[in-house]
Amino acid sequence: MEPxxxxxxxxxxxxxxxxxxxxxTLVRRYERQVFGFIFGMVQNEALANDLFQETFVRVLNALxxxxxxxxxxxxxxxxxxxxxxxxxxxxxxxxxxxxxxNRTTNGENVGAIQPEIPDxxxxxxxxxxxxxxxxRMREALAELPVEQREVVYLRYEADLTFQQIADxxxxxxxxxxxxxxxxxxxxxKRMNIATEPSTND
Amino acid sequence: xxxxxxxxxxxRTRYDALRYTSGELSAExxxxxxxxxxxxxxxxxxxxxxxxxxxxxxxxxxxSPSASVRAFISQQAAASASGRERVSSSGRTARLGTALxxxxxxxxxxxxAAAILLLGVSLTFQRDAPTTAxxxxxxxxxxxxxxxxxxxxxxQIASVAETTEASTRIRxxxxxxxxSDNYLxxxxxxxxxxxxxxxxxxxxxxxx
Ligand SMILES: [Zn+2]
Numbered sequence: 001m002e003p004x005x006x007x008x009x010x011x012x013x014x015x016x017x018x019x020x021x022x023x024x025t026l027v028r029r030y031e032r033q034v035f036g037f038i039f040g041m042v043q044n045e046a047l048a049n050d051l052f053q054e055t056f057v058r059v060l061n062a063l064x065x066x067x068x069x070x071x072x073x074x075x076x077x078x079x080x081x082x083x084x085x086x087x088x089x090x091x092x093x094x095x096x097x098x099x100x101x102n103r104t105t106n107g108e109n110v111g112a113i114q115p116e117i118p119d120x121x122x123x124x125x126x127x128x129x130x131x132x133x134x135x136r137m138r139e140a141l142a143e144l145p146v147e148q149r150e151v152v153y154l155r156y157e158a159d160l161t162f163q164q165i166a167d168x169x170x171x172x173x174x175x176x177x178x179x180x181x182x183x184x185x186x187x188x189k190r191m192n193i194a195t196e197p198s199t200n201d
Numbered sequence: 202x203x204x205x206x207x208x209x210x211x212x213r214t215r216y217d218a219l220r221y222t223s224g225e226l227s228a229e230x231x232x233x234x235x236x237x238x239x240x241x242x243x244x245x246x247x248x249x250x251x252x253x254x255x256x257x258x259x260x261x262x263x264x265s266p267s268a269s270v271r272a273f274i275s276q277q278a279a280a281s282a283s284g285r286e287r288v289s290s291s292g293r294t295a296r297l298g299t300a301l302x303x304x305x306x307x308x309x310x311x312x313x314a315a316a317i318l319l320l321g322v323s324l325t326f327q328r329d330a331p332t333t334a335x336x337x338x339x340x341x342x343x344x345x346x347x348x349x350x351x352x353x354x355x356x357q358i359a360s361v362a363e364t365t366e367a368s369t370r371i372r373x374x375x376x377x378x379x380x381s382d383n384y385l386x387x388x389x390x391x392x393x394x395x396x397x398x399x400x401x402x403x404x405x406x407x408x409x
Contacts, residue, residue: 020282024275035266045264052266056274060281130260137257156258161225177219181209181247188250191257 004029008072012063027056030073033158034080040153041084043142051087055080074168077158081150081168088146133191140190148183151176211243218247222255 004025006014014022034055039048058079066075141149147169154165162180166173187193209215217234220226226234238244 015278015282018282020275020279023278023282027271027274027278031266031271032263036263039264048264049267049270053270053273057277060274060277133257134261138261141258152258155223156255161223162220163225174216177215180219181215184247184250184254187254191254193250193253 009068012066012068012072016064023060026072030076033073034076036157037077037153038080038084040141040157041081041146041150042087047087051080051083054083058083073158074160074164077154077160078168085146136191137187140187143190144183144186148179148186151179152183152187155180209243209247211241213237213241214243214247218244219251222248222251 006022006025008026008029011022011026015026035048035052038051038055039045042048042051055076059076062079141152144152150169151165154160154168155162160168162176163173166176169176171179213234217226217230217237221231221234221238234244238248
């Protein structure tokens with residue numbers, strides 16, 4: 001049987017029995033969700049790669065002690081989430097430290113670490129409008145407060161339901177729904193999406 | 202006027218509309234909501250907005266992990282499967298934030314040791330120590346090294362203090378996570394994070 005046909009827990013057992021390929025299958029199975037979520041959180045490709053690697057290395061090392069309490073995917077995303085949140089906190093600390101130092105040293109703006117917004121949107125002539133639209137969306141996403149951005153990416157990129165998002169992030173489902181609503185509202189405003197229908201019936 | 206994000210008047214906008222879009226309503230709830238949708242503009246707008254934004258989101262170009270990251274994970278899996286090795290062969294430390302720890306240059310170990318002391322976690326650190334290769338393991342008298350570091354750069358102390366403060370905050374929030382999760386070596390990995398922060402600062406300063 002192809003590893004791809006096995007359930008997560010079967011793959012875990014296979015891996016623990018010494019079949020390395022089973023882990024590769026798990027990685028491939030969740031790669032898009034996990035990377036998409038991490039990237040959404042940190043908005044930086046290099047950092048997302050680091051954190052993605054770190055997530056799976058941790059999973060790898062934790063698997064022997066892993067007791068299935070819920071879905072593997074939630075556990076996996078929980079690890080990714082903690083790493084992403086840590087990275088974001090660390091980046092805030094760093095930029096604070098650098099600001100502090102810049103004040104005390106020679107005033108050169110050396111190390112101000114800002115979240116990098118990938119800007120590879122180099123529009124081709126005929127796609128300008130679409131590209132601008134997408135770029136605006138990406139900017140708007142990057143500017144969302146992290147707890148809102150998290151819900152958006154867990155919903156759209158990791159395909160979680162609101163109940164799963166609530167469980168993963170440790171808030172009530174109403175809070176998760178509220179965060180999504182606020183996020184959608186900000187995005188709508190940034191994207192100039194008219195909420196009011198242009199006509200009435 | 203109607204602002205779907207700010208306290209909608211309709212309770213279904215708050216509780217049902219988005220769960221409708223995510224397929225979380227039961228069949229019965231769904232029927233009820235769809236009937237409601239016919240005459241509630243607030244709900245209709247939110248459902249529309251959600252659909253539009255999901256569409257734009259879906260059109261965003263996706264990036265995926267680099268080939269080297271994929272290969273590295275696969276390598277680690279192979280090493281781990283054959284004999285449950287926890288440390289990689291290529292000199293990268295698998296068990297501790299691979300990407301984070303390996304970037305720290307040798308001169309930063311004293312800083313690492315100082316951070317360990319400041320955080321006061323050297324004991325908890327021992328818990329999972331046997332299979333780790335954390336640099337702090339090999340430093341027996343880290344205190345003595347701290348003045349050198351601070352002398353090398355007066356700012357270092359402030360940075361250490363600031364980092365410690367941040368770390369304390371993070372640790373507090375970590376207690377819960379550690380209690381409810383299967384993570385290994387949280388404190389150690391966290392230390393590595395802090396150390397890397399210090400290393401970055403030091404890098405910045407020494408390359409100026
Ligand atoms: Zn309504």
